[in-house]
Amino acid sequence: xxxxxVSDIHGNLPAxxxxxxxxxxxxxxxVVNCGDLLSGPLWPRETAERLMAxxxxxxAGNHExxxxxxxxxxxxxxxxxAFERTTAAQRAWLSALPARLEPLPGVCMVHGRPDTDLxxxxxxxxxxxxxxxxxxxxxxxxxxxxxxxxxxxxxGHSHHPxxxxxxxxxxxxxxxxxxxxxxxxxxxxxxWIRNGSPHARYALCERKASGRWQVDLIAVDYDWSAAxxxxxxxxxxxxxxxxxxxxxxxxxx
Ligand SMILES: [Mn+2]
Numbered sequence: 001x002x003x004x005x006v007s008d009i010h011g012n013l014p015a016x017x018x019x020x021x022x023x024x025x026x027x028x029x030x031v032v033n034c035g036d037l038l039s040g041p042l043w044p045r046e047t048a049e050r051l052m053a054x055x056x057x058x059x060a061g062n063h064e065x066x067x068x069x070x071x072x073x074x075x076x077x078x079x080x081x082a083f084e085r086t087t088a089a090q091r092a093w094l095s096a097l098p099a100r101l102e103p104l105p106g107v108c109m110v111h112g113r114p115d116t117d118l119x120x121x122x123x124x125x126x127x128x129x130x131x132x133x134x135x136x137x138x139x140x141x142x143x144x145x146x147x148x149x150x151x152x153x154x155x156g157h158s159h160h161p162x163x164x165x166x167x168x169x170x171x172x173x174x175x176x177x178x179x180x181x182x183x184x185x186x187x188x189x190x191x192w193i194r195n196g197s198p199h200a201r202y203a204l205c206e207r208k209a210s211g212r213w214q215v216d217l218i219a220v221d222y223d224w225s226a227a228x229x230x231x232x233x234x235x236x237x238x239x240x241x242x243x244x245x246x247x248x249x250x251x252x253x
Contacts, residue, residue, distance in 0.1 A: 005109075005202060006034070007156025007175040013050060019220050032103045044085050048093070060099055067082050071083070122174050123158050125189050127191070131191055148170060175202050181194075182245065198243060
């Protein structure tokens with residue numbers, strides 16, 4: 001069984017198309033999507049069209065809630081941009097997505113942690129230099145997954161690909177982000193995510209004859225300059241830099 005995991009597309013349609021083509025070349029039995037689909041200054045409507053046609057097993061991320069909340073009050077720039085450009089039918093599709101799925105026996109999908117889509121699972125925000133975020137310890141991750149009954153737990157949200165095998169035997173995989181390789185955020189404390197290159201990320205997990213899972217964390221070429229130009233056209237100079245470089249810097253550095 002080969003399971004491809006995409007996450008955190010954030011409206012980056014050329015990145016998504018490049019990842020889907022790479023999955024097609026490598027081969028996968030299933031493709032699943034861990035949320036944060038449209039929000040950002042890129043191609044939200046066109047990305048929704050593509051995703052709705054694909055009908056992948058898909059869960060909602062925090063940005064699906066945040067985009068939909070723009071119907072009641074102005075949201076953050078990324079959510080508001082996507083809200084204003086999506087159709088009522090697209091937003092109805094978002095509102096029906098579940099928070100968790102079990103796409104295969106023994107495999108669980110969440111966006112952030114099992115109990116919240118707003119916190120990272122494999123990282124801990126602690127405010128320490130230089131990035132304000134570090135790799136979580138097995139003890140931290142184990143506590144966050146204490147009620148998960150699965151052999152493989154897949155997630156996204158931090159845009160940072162990662163693999164951790166817990167002492168309980170639970171394998172945790174963060175697929176990284178298809179659409180955005182760097183950003184800064186102040187949830188839990190100001191911090192910077194920096195994957196260091198603009199390649200689109202996804203994960204390919206294969207259950208071997210041993211019963212264990214092999215994990216490929218893949219970095220895919222696509223036209224990131226076109227994505228950066230789209231962000232710049234839409235007034236988001238910060239996103240343009242993040243998309244072009246995969247790097248986000250503190251204001252003073
Ligand atoms: Mn998220």
